[in-house]
Amino acid sequence: MSVVQNIRTAAAAAIKALYEQAIPAKDIAINTTKPEFAGEYTILVFPFTKFSKLKPEETGEQLGTYLTTHYPDLVAGFNVIKGFLNLEIREQYWAQYLQQHFNNRNIGKKPANGKKIMVEYSSPNTNKPLHLGHLRNNFLGSAIAEILKANGYEVIKANLVNDRGIHICKSMLAWQLFAHGDTPKSSGIKGDHLVGDYYVKFEGILKEQAEPIVARILKNDFKDIEGTDLLKVEKLVNAFHKPEVQQDKEKSAKLLDDIKELARKNTEIMQQAKIMLQQWEAGNPEVRALWNTMNSWVYEGFEQTYKRLGITFDKMYYESSTYLLGKDLVEEGLRKGVLFKKEDNSVWIDLTAEGLDEKLLLRGDGTSVYMTQDLGTARLKYDDYKMDQSIYVVADEQNHHFKVLQLIMKKLQEPSADGIFHLSYGMVELPHGRMKSREGTVVDADDLIDEMISASEQQTLAAGKAKDFSEDELQGLYEMIGIGAMKFFLLRVDPKKKMVFDPKESIDLHGFTSTFVQYAHARIKSILREVDLNTDKLEGFCHKGSLLPLEKALIVLTEQFDTVLEDAEKEMSPSVIASYAFQLAQQFNSFYAEKVEGKYTYSIREAESPEKQKLRTQLAMLTARTIERSMKLLGIDVPEKM
RNA sequence: GGACCGGUAGCUCAGCUGGAUAGAGCAGCUGCCUUCUAAGCAGCAGGUCAUUGGUUCGAAUCCAAUCCGGUUCACCA
Numbered sequence: 001m002s003v004v005q006n007i008r009t010a011a012a013a014a015i016k017a018l019y020e021q022a023i024p025a026k027d028i029a030i031n032t033t034k035p036e037f038a039g040e041y042t043i044l045v046f047p048f049t050k051f052s053k054l055k056p057e058e059t060g061e062q063l064g065t066y067l068t069t070h071y072p073d074l075v076a077g078f079n080v081i082k083g084f085l086n087l088e089i090r091e092q093y094w095a096q097y098l099q100q101h102f103n104n105r106n107i108g109k110k111p112a113n114g115k116k117i118m119v120e121y122s123s124p125n126t127n128k129p130l131h132l133g134h135l136r137n138n139f140l141g142s143a144i145a146e147i148l149k150a151n152g153y154e155v156i157k158a159n160l161v162n163d164r165g166i167h168i169c170k171s172m173l174a175w176q177l178f179a180h181g182d183t184p185k186s187s188g189i190k191g192d193h194l195v196g197d198y199y200v201k202f203e204g205i206l207k208e209q210a211e212p213i214v215a216r217i218l219k220n221d222f223k224d225i226e227g228t229d230l231l232k233v234e235k236l237v238n239a240f241h242k243p244e245v246q247q248d249k250e251k252s253a254k255l256l257d258d259i260k261e262l263a264r265k266n267t268e269i270m271q272q273a274k275i276m277l278q279q280w281e282a283g284n285p286e287v288r289a290l291w292n293t294m295n296s297w298v299y300e301g302f303e304q305t306y307k308r309l310g311i312t313f314d315k316m317y318y319e320s321s322t323y324l325l326g327k328d329l330v331e332e333g334l335r336k337g338v339l340f341k342k343e344d345n346s347v348w349i350d351l352t353a354e355g356l357d358e359k360l361l362l363r364g365d366g367t368s369v370y371m372t373q374d375l376g377t378a379r380l381k382y383d384d385y386k387m388d389q390s391i392y393v394v395a396d397e398q399n400h401h402f403k404v405l406q407l408i409m410k411k412l413q414e415p416s417a418d419g420i421f422h423l424s425y426g427m428v429e430l431p432h433g434r435m436k437s438r439e440g441t442v443v444d445a446d447d448l449i450d451e452m453i454s455a456s457e458q459q460t461l462a463a464g465k466a467k468d469f470s471e472d473e474l475q476g477l478y479e480m481i482g483i484g485a486m487k488f489f490l491l492r493v494d495p496k497k498k499m500v501f502d503p504k505e506s507i508d509l510h511g512f513t514s515t516f517v518q519y520a521h522a523r524i525k526s527i528l529r530e531v532d533l534n535t536d537k538l539e540g541f542c543h544k545g546s547l548l549p550l551e552k553a554l555i556v557l558t559e560q561f562d563t564v565l566e567d568a569e570k571e572m573s574p575s576v577i578a579s580y581a582f583q584l585a586q587q588f589n590s591f592y593a594e595k596v597e598g599k600y601t602y603s604i605r606e607a608e609s610p611e612k613q614k615l616r617t618q619l620a621m622l623t624a625r626t627i628e629r630s631m632k633l634l635g636i637d638v639p640e641k642m
Numbered sequence: 643g644g645a646c647c648g649g650u651a652g653c654u655c656a657g658c659u660g661g662a663u664a665g666a667g668c669a670g671c672u673g674c675c676u677u678c679u680a681a682g683c684a685g686c687a688g689g690u691c692a693u694u695g696g697u698u699c700g701a702a703u704c705c706a707a708u709c710c711g712g713u714u715c716a717c718c719a
Contacts, residue, residue, distance in 0.1 A: 511667040
């Protein structure tokens with residue numbers, strides 16, 4: 001149990017005894033004590049004055065006195081300032097924590113709680129390589145999975161690959177038309193990039209073909225447009241040409257966009273892509289063969305990228321085998337009367353009572369939509385694992401989708417409905433705005449990884465570090481630093497918030513970065529190598545006597561790890577861990593560097609007594625372990641030396 | 643238009659289950675390497691916590707309104 005929990009329990013008992021009031025321990029507000037006052041933790045006594053019928057100061061005095069007399073092992077002393085009761089924790093308490101945990105490899109790890117959680121993340125499309133946005137998703141998903149494991153859950157890491165659909169056909173078609181049989185091997189281009197290049201090629205041709213159509217449409221020449229689109233386009237153009245619309249820039253731009261969209265839809269190449277999609281769905285052997293081949297290229301590419309990043313999965317789902325799911329659910333829903341049919345045979349659910357709209361679940365021709373698939377996949381996952389919770393790591397632009405998904409699942413009385421949780425994260429933006437593929441501002445994941453690693457190499461060399469490293473060790477270090485920097489940069493921000501990715505800032509290895517934390521770790525390890533006190537001697541050692549200020553501050557901070565881990569789970573936020581790891585590294589650095597008249601105050605090697613040397617060695621080990629564990633939860637490795 | 647999210651130092655972000663003088667990092671300025679790793683440490687400077695009103699002993703934090711920015715409300719995925 002953490003100190004804070006102990007304090008809460010004690011305080012609750014004290015209040016019960018003093019004022020005959022039962023307050024749940026968890027409702028007692030505790031802060032860390034401001035550095036200018038004596039003590040480590042502070043109880044806010046304002047809320048208790050109601051039933052103590054005393055001034056805050058007097059209430060604090062009473063409580064403090066009670067705690068010191070009844071819990072002498074925990075509370076050694078106190079002072080009261082206004083309504084703040086500052087508690088000085090018995091130093092022995094800290095020494096014991098240190099003794100118990102300094103050599104604990106799995107620090108913070110909770111025993112299994114019997115609950116199972118699936119975390120779905122990554123979920124790439126197989127028509128393009130991964131980009132910066134995917135990185136935030138992957139890092140978040142991995143980190144959350146690790147955080148849940150550390151908190152005692154059984155975790156299934158799942159990846160639902162979007163491997164079919166019109167966007168895939170676009171790459172396939174362009175490859176067929178323009179690649180002359182090019183393969184990753186023949187071209188030397190990584191598979192996912194090669195396929196992505198043909199997707200870009202498709203978009204280029206599409207744009208080329210759409211432009212003249214748009215021009216003709218605006219001159220009221222609709223010969224390119226067919227079927228129901230003809231009516232739509234006439235309406236749009238009429239509206240577009242109205243003088244009042246021409247005045248309204250926003251409106252006219254929107255209409256023009258709609259017109260362009262229709263033109264794109266009616267290009268020759270787009271028609272070909274659609275035919276290919278139909279052939280794919282019909283199981284055309286040639287199309288399927290091409291699809292298999294090109295997807296396999298992409299998977300090889302992804303595999304490399306995942307490997308470099310240390311991203312792994314326990315279970316792969318492929319949309320090509322899940323996209324037809326959900327129809328059973330719809331059938332059942334119809335029978336239960338939760339869903340209804342319209343005249344054209346399309347199936348809907350009415351969510352107007354919940355303040356939402358009606359939502360389509362099956363088209364008139366019986367084909368399904370995105371939502372239908374997701375309903376079916378949710379059931380499939382549950383059938384596979386019967387997990388208590390199913391987390392979807394998906395960007396916040398899909399907030400509405402997941403709200404509706406869960407609502408429909410509830411209405412269909414699916415047992416998995418309550419466990420659905422959308423871990424919604426904000427978009428990654430560049431200093432000048434969002435990434436736009438049309439403007440070529442998309443930051444490619446592989447490029448970024450290379451840049452980060454080479455930046456870490458340059459900065460290592462510039463700082464004159466890592467001199468006695470072998471070539472292999474150097475390469476390993478550069479990767480550890482570069483990839484760590486990237487992960488930390490993307491994880492240090494609260495996932496819910498959109499964030500700005502500044503390339504210049506991201507390669508900075510100073511300040512609030514993984515490099516800072518890694519460096520502190522390497523520094524500790526270097527000190528420990530030099531002092532070389534064997535663990536057996538330390539095992540039985542429990543420091544007696546008083547602690548110096550930064551010794552105490554460091555233990556107090558390491559002791560908070562448990563709580564931080566719980567907070568990270570509760571908030572679903574690895575950023576909590578990142579902040580903590582940084583704070584801990586900072587605290588150690590202060591401890592390490594404090595000097596008076598040229599002498600280190602907290603020297604380990606030149607400690608003023610054997611007891612202090614043991615104490616500080618334990619403390620250094622505990623700090624290193626806590627840093628290592630924290631970073632590991634973020635998927636970041638820490639070096640022994642750097 | 644409805645719904646949801648955000649607005650804290652020049653920049654990027656913490657703090658938001660109400661509590662002491664609002665914190666880091668970067669950028670700027672001062673110091674500190676004959677002694678455990680200076681990718682570091684110590685310090686200075688930098689704030690109408692978007693605005694207004696309310697609740698409270700106490701509001702960056704809760705409530706309401708307003709302003710600004712974003713996302714979404716597809717028979718796309």
